[in-house]
Amino acid sequence: MVDAFRGYDLSTRNRNRFIEIRCHRRERMTHRMFIAKMLVPKRPLAVFPVLALWVMLALPAVLICAQEQTPPAQPTDQKPATPDSRPTPPPKPRDDSVGKSKIEKETGTVNDRIFDVLPNYGTVEGKKSLQPLTSGQKFRLATASVFDWGAYPFNAALSAIGQAKNDPASWGQGWGAYAKRYGANFADNSIGTYNTVAIYPSLLHEDPRYYQMGKGEMFHRFGYGLSRLFVTKTDSGDTRFNYSEIAGNATAAAISNIYHAPEDRTAARNASTLGFLILYDGLANELKEFWPDIRRKVLHKTNP
Secondary structure, eight states: OHHHHHHHHHHHHHHHHHHHHHHHHHHHHHHHHHHHHHHSOSSGGGHHHHHHHHHHHHHHHHHHHHHHHSOOOOOOSOOOOOTTOOOOOOOOOOOTTTTOOHHHHHHTOOOOOBTTTBOOTTEEOSOSOOOOOOHHHHHHHHHHHHTSTTHHHHHHHHHHHHHHHTSSGGGOSSHHHHHHHHHHHHHHHHHHHHIIIIIHHHHHTEEOOEEOOOSSOHHHHHHHHHHTTTEEEETTSOEEEOHHHHHHHHHHHHHGGGTSOGGGOSHHHHHHHHHHHHHHHHHHHHHHHHHHHHHHHTSOOSOO
16 A cells, blocks of 8 residues: 555656646747747848847947047147247248349359459359350459459469579569569459450350369360360350450460560460460360369359
8 A cells, every 4th residue: 555655656756747847948949930030030031130130239338438548638739829929931032143242143144253362253053955155244243353352362273383494584583573464464364364255255255154064984074174265155145266265365376566675576486475364264165064063062162
């Protein structure tokens, strides 16, 4: 009886437990199916509204978190614009005419004194052609060169050399002889300058100015300076043989027979004077060509 009761009691207890477990499982499955129906609709296209809903809910939170993590902007030193503040005007281009003499402005040349002493009129820097000069401008250019203060020590040095060599011997020594030599050298250079810069260029319509080459190989520029003794520009801008240089200095050598010593009035001395005048002009051309380089690289001066 006891055993039968126990078996009956055990089977009844197990049955009740089994029913309880099944009911519990059924409730959980029903809950899960409800959630699944809410989150995953039966139609596939209905997924997009659900995702959009999640994005709309999550986006404000993401933006707030990002805003909190962004560091505050550092203050700048820039001052707010005021009505009085004005933009800085661009720098004005350098005016090449500032500091030039009247003759330099008229002729487009620059008297960039060689070694800050020797006159350098008639030199054109950085330009290949200019307006033609009038006869009056050519004469004023020659006058500026002849009576420039730098011409006096140059003629004084040449006269000192002649005095040391006692040339010509008939003039002898002393201050009187030195004055004659100084006058002869001054006349030689002055007459030669007027002939080659003013008189013959006006008659032959040639340009007496020296146009610097400025760039290129040294030997090319050196040859260019020498070639300007025989090649020149005309007033119309063409190039041709430099008649003014040769004829002008030859005329100066012929005129020098008037004031030189009697023993110097020979063809040999005339040829020597002509050669020296052309030589001086050639040396002047080379100094005009290379002086800007010496000024910049040796004396470290950018502008004249």
